[in-house]
Amino acid sequence: MRVLVVEDDLQTAAYVRDGLSAAGCEVDVAEDGARGLDLARHGPFDVLVIDRMLPVLDGLTLVSALRRDAVQTPVLFLTAMAAIADRVEGLEGGGDDYLVKPFSIEELGARVNALARRPSIRGGEPAVLRSGDLQLDRLQRLARRGERKIELLPLQFKLLEYLLLHEGDVVTRSMLLEGVWGLRFDPRTNIVETHISHLRGKIDNPGEPSLIVTVRGAGYVVRAR
């Protein structure tokens, strides 16, 4: 996966480059907005990680210039501008995701991954999601593990659906809060952990390791063995 990082803070740029490279990405770095725009226009990138406060050309202008040129590469804003208004501005201005500094490299990696493999890019969302012998029929709203039918509450269904849509990729706590419950703030309780543990109780076979794997410090991943 090729990622372009447009970031003027060299320390952060190096950190992101190292982190994403370690996760198997090929990373290019641009240190100002104009250079970033130039690279983004010509290089085939899977995801663009763009700071909002950049020298020469700010991030928002950069992205709207790209979108005007019909460059549809997914954009993740990585920025210190954390106000609700900034976030809305970023997402309405052509960004696909918004991550506020300081961030953990796991969170960034997970979100970059999710952007690169968005269903619209993968070619539409299938009606039936599978992982190993776990099946989720999204039209009939049925879950099944092998021959065993699984009764799920609506929210559990939505949670499992979200995890399966990102099968093989790490999803973080904040991605789940946003994607499943529509909550865009950090609750002070372990609500995600509790939901995951309930879901595990329903879908896992007794005695076997869980289908939903906890990735320490990052989030969860559903991976068929």
Place this chain on the structure above:
Amino acid sequence: MRVSRFLASTGVRLAFVQTVLLICAFVIAGSLTRFSVTYIYRHDVQARIQGEAATLTSLYQNRGIAEVAAAVTRSEHRPGGLEYRLADAQGRQLAGDLPPTGAPLGLTFLDWDDAHVAGRPYQDLVVYNARLPDGSVLTVGQDLTDESKLRHALRTTLFWCGGAGAVVGLLLSYLLARGVLRRVDGVVAAARAVSGGQMTVRAPRRRALLPDDIDELGTSFNAMLDEIALLVDRVRWVSTDIAHDLRTPLTHVRQKLERIRAAAKGDSQVLAAAKDVEGDVDELLRVFDGMLRLAEIESGPLAGRFKPVDLAELGGRVADAYRPDIEASGRRLSLEASPAIVEGDGDLIAQALANLVENALRHTPSGANIELAVDMADGRPRLRVSDDGPGIPEEKRQDALRHFCRLEASRTTPGSGLGLAIVAAVASRHHAALELVDAEPGLTVLLTFPAKGDS
């Protein structure tokens, strides 16, 4: 334009006062004029009849009674002339048309309603009786019908002029007040729009050769709004700058911590220390985020983005998110929601509701029931979070409510963050009322939104 709204306008009230004053002035002027006209007229009449009586008396002295009678008969039929009666000492009428008046000697005003003299109706009459030396009585009188005609004409003139003045005055004030009201409405609408978050709206300006007080009001109002917009912008820039200046080093701290962790190669002491520092950094960020968020909500440029939000759906989401956690802690969470739509920011309301639920979770013992309800109270959408925990004693409830709006509360209670201050800020941004009520036992927090169309 509604009538009550119209009557509430200063211009119209002023017009009413002016009209009442105008009518009073006409009534007073009319009474005074009537009084002085009557006075002058009667004075005049008196002098005239006394003069005539004196002339006739001297005629008697020079020429005798027959001449007087002849003079009376002559004068009587002159148009506009006076009325006469000449009677001898026995009361026999010698000349003149006037019937016996029964008046004493001297000047008398008679009220002769419906009396007819020589086919003419008499109303009010002033008579002067003089006794001639031979004992006969000479009466000279003047009919006062002319005076009452004059008074009537005066009354009619004053009435119509006053009435027309009042009507024209009211009409003009109405037109003027309507124009003023429209322009004031423009300023009021602009003020509402701005306090609703549309910072770019300004009061309408008109091209006027001679700007009046309302033009001046609009101009100063707009100048004030420009200044406020500038301040809001500046505050936003400052918080963005602070955010950037603080977040960048914190980002570096985190990056360095991760490097330390990688370099620790499983040294549990170093790992624990790194985790500790990370916890501190996170707490710092949480407080910092909370303060910035609070400032953003309170400064309010968000309102321009308000959309219809279904509180029932939102309550359901928050309840679903928290239920497993609440149940795992040995408490119960119930939800009772009927549809209730408000204009607002769904993310903010969700955050406020979540803060209230977390608050209930923090301040109740295990085994407590937490209730989340969405309903309509008198047409106003309402969010309710109740618990059956220890609650807050009556005398401290007002204090607690104030703490909702102050940072001190959260500073003395570690872990609560700025949660309750944010609830208060979200409530005020949505013009919602925040109340603490005794749940008997426990605490109920009510968040009542304005009825549709009232916000």
